[in-house]
Amino acid sequence: MPSPVMAPQPLALNATRSRDARRRAMEWLVFMLLRGAILVVAAALAIIVGFLVKNGISAISWEFLTQPPKNYMTEGGVWPCIVGTLLLSLGAMAVALPLGVASAIYLHEYARPGTLMRIIRLGVNNLAGVPSVVFGLFGLGLFVTAMKLGVSLIAGWLTLGVLCLPVVIGTAEEALRNVPSTYREASLALGGTKWQTIWKVVLPCALPGILTGSILGVGRAAGETAAIMFTAAVFYTPKMPTSIFSDVMALPYHIYVLATAGTEIELTRPIQYGTALVLIALVLGMNLAAILLRAWLQKRHAH
Incomplete structure (x- = not known):
C-alpha cells in the first residue's frame, strides 16, 4: 500500500527555526531594554x-567634619548634624525593626487568610505611599503635642519608626516567605513548638533578608526632612544631645x-553641597x- 501523505519535514523544521529565531530576538530586545534601564539609573546616580x-568637595575638611556651625552657619562645620542624623537613623530602626518583624511574623505565620488580612495588607501598602510630611x-x-514629648529625639525616633514600618514589614514578610516550609515541618516533627520553630529556625534563616529591609529603612530615615522638621530637628543648637x-x-x-532660610544663601552654597556630600557618604x-553584616550572616548560615 502507498504510505499516507505527510507534511514535508523541511517546512515543519523551518517553522520551528523561525519561532526560535523570533523568541531569541524578543529575548535579546527585552534584555537590552533592561540593561538600558540599569544604565540610565547608574548614569543618573553618577551625574548626581x-x-x-x-x-x-572644596568645603570638606577636618574642621568641617568636627566643628559646629559658626557665624550664622556661614562658617564652621556640621558635626552636630552628623551626630543628630546618626542618632535619628539608628533610633528609628530600633523602633521600626522589632515592630516590623513582629508584624511580619504575625501576618505570615499566624494570621489566617481572609478579609481582615486583605485590609491589613492594603493598609500597609497604602502607608508606604504616604508623603513624609504627613508623617511629620x-x-x-x-508625639510632640498630645504626648507632650516636645521637639526631641524620642519624638523623632517614633515618627521615623512609623515612617519606616511599611518597608520593614514588607521585606521581613518576604524573607519569612522565602524560608522553605520543610524547615518548619522538620522542626515541628522533632517536637518543637510553633514559637520555638519561628525563633530558632525561621528567623535565623530569614535574618539576612530582614536586614535588607533595615538597610532600606536606614537610608530613608537618614534622608528625611519633612518628618523631622516638626518633631526632632532644630534650626541651630550649639549643644550636643x-x-x-x-x-x-x-x-x-x-x-x-x-x-x-539662611541669612547668606549664596555664601553658604559650598557648605550646602558639602553637607549633601557628607549625608550621602553617611548613608552609604x-x-x-549593614550589607557586610548581612553577608556575614549569610555565610555563617550557609556553613
Missing part, C-alpha cells in the same frame, strides 16, 4: 554624585535651612555596614 563632588504632621500632633528629650540638628534639615557607610 559627580555634581555634588564637584561643588562640595502626625508626629507633631501625637544629652538625653532622649534633647532636640538635635540633622544633615537633611541643615541642607534645607541653608538653601531656603551605614548601608555598607
Whole structure:
C-alpha cells in the first residue's frame, strides 16, 4: 500500500527555526531594554554624585567634619548634624525593626487568610505611599503635642519608626516567605513548638533578608526632612544631645535651612553641597555596614 501523505519535514523544521529565531530576538530586545534601564539609573546616580563632588568637595575638611556651625552657619562645620542624623537613623530602626518583624511574623505565620488580612495588607501598602510630611504632621500632633514629648529625639525616633514600618514589614514578610516550609515541618516533627520553630529556625534563616529591609529603612530615615522638621530637628543648637528629650540638628534639615532660610544663601552654597556630600557618604557607610553584616550572616548560615 502507498504510505499516507505527510507534511514535508523541511517546512515543519523551518517553522520551528523561525519561532526560535523570533523568541531569541524578543529575548535579546527585552534584555537590552533592561540593561538600558540599569544604565540610565547608574548614569543618573553618577551625574548626581559627580555634581555634588564637584561643588562640595572644596568645603570638606577636618574642621568641617568636627566643628559646629559658626557665624550664622556661614562658617564652621556640621558635626552636630552628623551626630543628630546618626542618632535619628539608628533610633528609628530600633523602633521600626522589632515592630516590623513582629508584624511580619504575625501576618505570615499566624494570621489566617481572609478579609481582615486583605485590609491589613492594603493598609500597609497604602502607608508606604504616604508623603513624609504627613508623617511629620502626625508626629507633631501625637508625639510632640498630645504626648507632650516636645521637639526631641524620642519624638523623632517614633515618627521615623512609623515612617519606616511599611518597608520593614514588607521585606521581613518576604524573607519569612522565602524560608522553605520543610524547615518548619522538620522542626515541628522533632517536637518543637510553633514559637520555638519561628525563633530558632525561621528567623535565623530569614535574618539576612530582614536586614535588607533595615538597610532600606536606614537610608530613608537618614534622608528625611519633612518628618523631622516638626518633631526632632532644630534650626541651630550649639549643644550636643544629652538625653532622649534633647532636640538635635540633622544633615537633611541643615541642607534645607541653608538653601531656603539662611541669612547668606549664596555664601553658604559650598557648605550646602558639602553637607549633601557628607549625608550621602553617611548613608552609604551605614548601608555598607549593614550589607557586610548581612553577608556575614549569610555565610555563617550557609556553613
